[in-house]
Amino acid sequence: MWAYESVFYQIYPLGFCGAPFENDGNLEHRILKVMDWSDHIKNLGADAVYFSPVFESDTHGYNTRDYKKIDCRLGTNEDFKRVVDDLHQKGIKVVLDGVFNHVGRGFWAFQDVLKNRENSPYKNWFYINFGGNSNYNDGLWYEGWEGNYDLVKLNLGCEEAVCHVLGAVKYWVEEFDIDGLRLDVAYCLSHEFLRRLRSFTDGLKPEFLLLGELLHGDYAQYVNDRELHSCTNYQCYKGVYSSFNSMNMFEIVHSLLRFFGPEQWTTMKGTHLLNFVDNHDVTRIASILQNPAHLPLVYAMIFGMPGIPCVYYGSEWGEKADKSQGDPALRKCFDKPVVNDLTRYIASLAKAHKESEALCYGDFRSVVLQNKYCIFERKTDSERVMAAINASDETVTAHFDAGCGTAVDLITGEKHDFGGGSQIPPYTARYWKMER
Numbered sequence: 001m002w003a004y005e006s007v008f009y010q011i012y013p014l015g016f017c018g019a020p021f022e023n024d025g026n027l028e029h030r031i032l033k034v035m036d037w038s039d040h041i042k043n044l045g046a047d048a049v050y051f052s053p054v055f056e057s058d059t060h061g062y063n064t065r066d067y068k069k070i071d072c073r074l075g076t077n078e079d080f081k082r083v084v085d086d087l088h089q090k091g092i093k094v095v096l097d098g099v100f101n102h103v104g105r106g107f108w109a110f111q112d113v114l115k116n117r118e119n120s121p122y123k124n125w126f127y128i129n130f131g132g133n134s135n136y137n138d139g140l141w142y143e144g145w146e147g148n149y150d151l152v153k154l155n156l157g158c159e160e161a162v163c164h165v166l167g168a169v170k171y172w173v174e175e176f177d178i179d180g181l182r183l184d185v186a187y188c189l190s191h192e193f194l195r196r197l198r199s200f201t202d203g204l205k206p207e208f209l210l211l212g213e214l215l216h217g218d219y220a221q222y223v224n225d226r227e228l229h230s231c232t233n234y235q236c237y238k239g240v241y242s243s244f245n246s247m248n249m250f251e252i253v254h255s256l257l258r259f260f261g262p263e264q265w266t267t268m269k270g271t272h273l274l275n276f277v278d279n280h281d282v283t284r285i286a287s288i289l290q291n292p293a294h295l296p297l298v299y300a301m302i303f304g305m306p307g308i309p310c311v312y313y314g315s316e317w318g319e320k321a322d323k324s325q326g327d328p329a330l331r332k333c334f335d336k337p338v339v340n341d342l343t344r345y346i347a348s349l350a351k352a353h354k355e356s357e358a359l360c361y362g363d364f365r366s367v368v369l370q371n372k373y374c375i376f377e378r379k380t381d382s383e384r385v386m387a388a389i390n391a392s393d394e395t396v397t398a399h400f401d402a403g404c405g406t407a408v409d410l411i412t413g414e415k416h417d418f419g420g421g422s423q424i425p426p427y428t429a430r431y432w433k434m435e436r
Helices: 030-044 077-089 108-119 159-176 191-204 234-245 250-260 292-304 341-354 357-361
Strands: 008-011 048-051 055-057 064-070 093-098 102-104 148-153 180-183 209-212 308-312 363-369 373-379 384-390 396-398 406-409 415-417 422-424 428-434
Touching: 008 030, 030 077, 030 341, 064 077, 064 102, 064 159, 077 093, 077 159, 093 159, 093 209, 102 108, 159 191, 180 191, 191 209, 234 250, 234 292, 250 363, 250 373, 292 308, 292 341, 292 384, 292 428, 308 341, 341 357, 357 373, 357 384, 373 396, 384 422, 422 428
Parallel strands: 008 048, 008 308, 048 093, 093 180, 180 209
Antiparallel strands: 055 064, 102 148, 363 373, 373 384, 384 428, 396 422, 406 415, 406 428
């Protein structure tokens, strides 16, 4: 699967392009801005772009009006086709946000229900009670997602509704050649729907990715050979930044051992979850970390641990934004990308990750674990890499059985000799590829 060897770059298009929050109905060709950034994305080392919602919606993108139409605030379908073609020409895959659990009040089928009530052919697409009333005084009640009545829950037990969704997916694959879907609130989707979607997309395009948004719980219930290929690794997300803020590497390493370690009770060994330090829903990592010197190291952690690394636009140069400021602050429009030391460092991590079989596919084993530093092994039959991260302000010397005399640092290209212990400078990460 191509995604398992990739680095992802997330864009929230409505914010990225500076679109107004409310859908004003005015056509603007803002999505073409992505083409101005495609070289930056490529230079960063990303080879897949995950777009948050691009479909026509009421406001923020997750209240869809039309699954087969690009939001007019972003442009036309033809504009987006140009963007996809440009990314594909640069070797960058395209993954769209599939928001299939709910739609917006402006969704055309729901509007028909509001107009024609019991006579609407789409009444079974939703959970409707014509004897009740809504918060909007519609003269009927409907189920909203988690009590949010601007998000009308879609009845995926209705064959016609499911066929419409599958038809939209087919449209984006056949007309735009997209490479995958990120499924919003995948934990709300039934296993029956996920299995049907997986079977359908497997038949549409080889290695079409299904990536689910999962928060907590048993990921293995959803990530398997019949449903999702991957999911968002929220269970390790907090552990990454918290380990640095509390100077306690035990937190993240124990989480990784629970998921990917050598013990029999390991739950996700062999899977490839999407690793991130921030996204469009959470505070940017530069605003969370207490020590700015740790910023490069959190990226070294997610690029070194099992899974698919994902970088959120703007965070590659250390942009700050706090969730308490509201979602728009997290989804800012930037005139142009910034290239600085952090950007270049992430590019070096991306290169190391993509060129290493062990970092993409290797097993996980903890080798040295202390509060302020850790060393873990990623290993396949043909390659072994030791990832060392020192979060302290002092050089540490780690003693362990390297199993060889020398190694090459995949980040810097420098040779390393393991004789007399391994010194790790302050605030430094190393990916040592062990020589046989």
